[in-house]
Amino acid sequence: MESQTERLYGDTTQLQADIEHISRLAAQLLPCYADISAEHTLENPHDNARLQMLIGILHELHPADVAAVLENLPQKERVLVWKLAIPEEDGEVLLEVSDAVRESLIETMNRDELLAAVEDMDAGELAELADDLPEQVVEEVLQDWDEEERAQVETVRSYKDGQVGAVMDFEIVSIRADVSCEVVLRYLRRFETLPDHTDKIFVVDEDDVLQGVLPIRKLLVADPDELVENVMTRDVVKFRPEDDVEDAAQAFERYDLISAPVIDADKKLIARLTVDEMLDVIREESEADMLNMAGLKEEEDLFAPVWDSVKNRWVWLAVNLVTAFIASRVIGAFEQSIAQIVALAALMPIVAGIGGNSGNQTITMIVRAMANAQISTTQAMRLLKKELGVALVNGVIWGGVMGAVSYWMYHSAGIGWVMVAAMTLNLLLAAVLGVLIPVVMEKIGRDPALGSSVLITAVTDSGGFLIFLGLATMFLL
């Protein structure tokens, strides 16, 4: 997998510069797209020089960096560069790219190219790709595999996204407890290579039931004559395939794990989890939270066609439009008041705005906290009390400031006091809903991040208008 001449980037700036360079070369080569392949030379010497340079760079890149390059190229350049990538690494690149880009790459590949790309994968890898591949390709590959591997692919595919089973792999090295460390070392030497991320060897009994783990760092310093059972660790963090993968990722973070066993209901060792998959989970989870809060369905291919982006965003825009319409009707109900005091129209967005801003601060903080741990009812009550306190302080301070400004602008003490009261009440409303929305979402089994920003803004807009115009109508008219 690693060649002697590989470019590896510890520093993203250099990778970024190379992506720019590749992007320019690819754009310049677009006109001769039809004639381009990794094997042929181009007639025009300038173009050919560019082509050879492009191929040269690509062949020095690690598959993960090829993936980064592809993600950062516009569609046409992406397809051109993909044609020139090393075919033997196609599979690894497909595993590395984001889902959105993966689809666009697979679309350009024919059956033989796809077969070549996936035939050397292990069961976990094939299972990861399988949903994006034509079913026929998957079946064809599986035909050449043995019974056990086929069953493994089946197993992984039977678990849902977000379950441990969907990201586990089967590259397990296991031993018995009653052998000496010397024997283990000799056993390991018989392997061609050990699987990536082998920081521990799993210790099982004759029924494959997990007994413990033998960390390599203990094996290396142990007396060779010592038995495994005297060196191994019995306290093991283990997972079940049905477990939530985000919980597993948190366990990896808390206990600084590199790999961990996955066991079935009978405590039999069936697979393992590795930290590289957990890194992806953590990255994706926090990205998803952020995108969901803003009302984006999922990660977008940055250079997706306009129409794909429209589809990714329309739901929450539609929700927003409905809530904005409601806010508009709230104002409509007070048209009489506004007709009498037009200043109300100018002041009302301030009340709505500060509520939205403050509510977003609260809800963001709570959604973040929930990503790390659930919030119990007792805690929720305590948080609510605290947020109400913060809202009250902010209401008095900022409401006071804006009340004074309004008084000064409109020479009306009434308008000033209505501003103070309305801002404080809307901040309190924002605090209550900022805590309640995510807590209730979680209780009813929804993702607390989902559209939370759109929802809180909806409440503080309609609520703010209602409170402000209502108070004004009561006290100023």
Add this chain to the structure above:
Amino acid sequence: MESQTERLYGDTTQLQADIEHISRLAAQLLPCYADISAEHTLENPHDNARLQMLIGILHELHPADVAAVLENLPQKERVLVWKLAIPEEDGEVLLEVSDAVRESLIETMNRDELLAAVEDMDAGELAELADDLPEQVVEEVLQDWDEEERAQVETVRSYKDGQVGAVMDFEIVSIRADVSCEVVLRYLRRFETLPDHTDKIFVVDEDDVLQGVLPIRKLLVADPDELVENVMTRDVVKFRPEDDVEDAAQAFERYDLISAPVIDADKKLIARLTVDEMLDVIREESEADMLNMAGLKEEEDLFAPVWDSVKNRWVWLAVNLVTAFIASRVIGAFEQSIAQIVALAALMPIVAGIGGNSGNQTITMIVRAMANAQISTTQAMRLLKKELGVALVNGVIWGGVMGAVSYWMYHSAGIGWVMVAAMTLNLLLAAVLGVLIPVVMEKIGRDPALGSSVLITAVTDSGGFLIFLGLATMFLL
């Protein structure tokens, strides 16, 4: 570090239940706070039973889980539980908790407790804590350490947050290239234990210049008589202490690294990075982005006193108030128009709202993309074109819908057309600023996430009101 009876949580639900349990016990014990310590029994048998149960649970917990417990307790309960934690693990717990909670714990500890907690740390760990500790304590600990360790602490402390140097550690195992694998194995066996996350041994020459790395997985399968130089990998991802730690974390993700060497300007090996630190970096980075977008200065202790929260949030609330005031003045400028057509007051928040929502979608997507890679000027132009396309489509669709609704409500074709035009224009404005704000922020060296949500909303509010009321004044009056 690991005891035989440790509770380890693969599943967060169980941890959560135990946190609840601890929280209840601690709350019940609060009245006898003054009499509580890990050594004494309480007179009241009920209280004593609770105390012993609490101590029992705490002593079974892994330090990382004690940290999780403390983070989820209100201040008073937190101090009580902290008194009961195993003193020998205090240091590890302090390293695990979030910055905000760490401060609150250190405040409760006297000099001797702090000294006891940190004296067994390694240089990297002490350096991590040093800024939160009283300087006197740090100096006292350092006095007992040897010259080399003192220099290491100095070195780490000399780097800024966000630099590789600030999170590197010195637990390096290194060997020469001209020895056999057998010799390496014998050398390793002389260690009491190997450092955590030792997945590779660093190969250096007589001047400590890095030659390559010997992955343990290769060492274990290698012929014992083979020389290290024939087994080692020469293509190594290496870092400099001045490097950006987020870049390093991305390299760990791309290349699936467990540990990596840190070298100085002369290519001498000085330290290493490990994946557990990188996990923290990734988690913190994405949290920071999310909090910053919403206008929160930093992660809050969930149970911080009200006043601390007010301080954490006031800056962006103040900014929001200024921008809301500007929006209010924009409306104020059109009071004449509103006085004539009061319907304008009811419709204007719809225009502002959809702009804010759509702008937040764009800016969130771009801030996310920037977290993974910079966006070049060419890419920014391409993104701008795409976002303008999306805005145009959305403007025509949603503007059309709302235009029709407004026409139907107010029986005025003019109002309908003004809605269509204003919504489309505000969506286009949101698209332009949604791309420009983060790109410009990055260009001038600011964090693109910082308050971006507040800023885009400010623009789409003022802009939306101006566009809508301006068009209405021009065409409807």
